[in-house]
Amino acid sequence: MKLQKASRYALYAVLHLASAPDRQHSTAEIAQEYGISIHHLAKVMRTLVRSGLIESVRGVGGGYRFAGNVRRTTLWDVIHEFESLESDIDTPDEVAGTAGIVISGLDSVNSEIDGLIRSTLDSITLKTLLRYGVENLERRV
Amino acid sequence: MPGTAQNNKTAKMNNNRIAIDIRPATVADSAAIVALDAEITGTDKSAYWTDILERFTDSAMRIQRHFLVASSANGDLVGFVVGEIRAWEFGSPPCGWVLALSVSPQHRELGIGSLLLDALSVELKSAGIATIRTMVLSTDKVNLSFFRGEGLSAGPYIELEKRLD
Numbered sequence: 001m002k003l004q005k006a007s008r009y010a011l012y013a014v015l016h017l018a019s020a021p022d023r024q025h026s027t028a029e030i031a032q033e034y035g036i037s038i039h040h041l042a043k044v045m046r047t048l049v050r051s052g053l054i055e056s057v058r059g060v061g062g063g064y065r066f067a068g069n070v071r072r073t074t075l076w077d078v079i080h081e082f083e084s085l086e087s088d089i090d091t092p093d094e095v096a097g098t099a100g101i102v103i104s105g106l107d108s109v110n111s112e113i114d115g116l117i118r119s120t121l122d123s124i125t126l127k128t129l130l131r132y133g134v135e136n137l138e139r140r141v
Numbered sequence: 142m143p144g145t146a147q148n149n150k151t152a153k154m155n156n157n158r159i160a161i162d163i164r165p166a167t168v169a170d171s172a173a174i175v176a177l178d179a180e181i182t183g184t185d186k187s188a189y190w191t192d193i194l195e196r197f198t199d200s201a202m203r204i205q206r207h208f209l210v211a212s213s214a215n216g217d218l219v220g221f222v223v224g225e226i227r228a229w230e231f232g233s234p235p236c237g238w239v240l241a242l243s244v245s246p247q248h249r250e251l252g253i254g255s256l257l258l259d260a261l262s263v264e265l266k267s268a269g270i271a272t273i274r275t276m277v278l279s280t281d282k283v284n285l286s287f288f289r290g291e292g293l294s295a296g297p298y299i300e301l302e303k304r305l306d
Contacts, residue, residue, distance in 0.1 A: 071290070072286075074282070074286065115279060119279035119280065119285065120295070122282055122285075123282060123285030123286050123289050124289055127290065128286070128289045128290050131290075
């Protein structure tokens, strides 16, 4: 699985904001923290606001803050705002004979993999992901 | 002590605390368990739960099998968990299987599921078990999220099946 850049940036931003829901951060702060393009992140943030996952805060010290439920929002809820994650092996539609068997078999495997990816991403909440991060870091120490 | 669930656990509700008692199930809990399961799944499985209760409350099997219930202060059954130690099935060394875990829809988000899983884990750990395992429908987001939130993640086994029609 390779996530598109927009999905990755969205995960960075949403998880960063969700880690401290009572605080707000600017696009520039998040871009600097993760070493990513502020211009591209700004576009992602607009999509996230429209989806209701984050909200903008105006005024002095304004920025964005998380607007969802960390115990309910899953990684899939964030990613599917940007991509479907369905495998695409770019095969011809109209094939017959041996080619038809090969393409049909590959479609079947793709479907199984897509189902596993979807159920994994849709079962990991932001809270769980943040806990994975803490535990991984603790194990490394 | 194996087979003896810790009692008087406390679950959190709307920032107030409600007393939740977790204890081993008895055959007398049968009707409440059947009713709770039917409320959640929409299917009455009286025969199934009666059989499970008989087998899991057999004192001779107390080390291997655990059926714990959670009840509120007024005695209402609000949840249950069923677990069993199995060895060498699918080639696996002994591990604890969480066969069922249910919480009344009116008592969700209070931490009762966590209390039940913790109580079962204590029983299994005291019997020398180091790993717990369960199986959840891949589209069951609520239960998958719950178990992942409790620290479970994908293990080394993959469930495979085939339709026989």
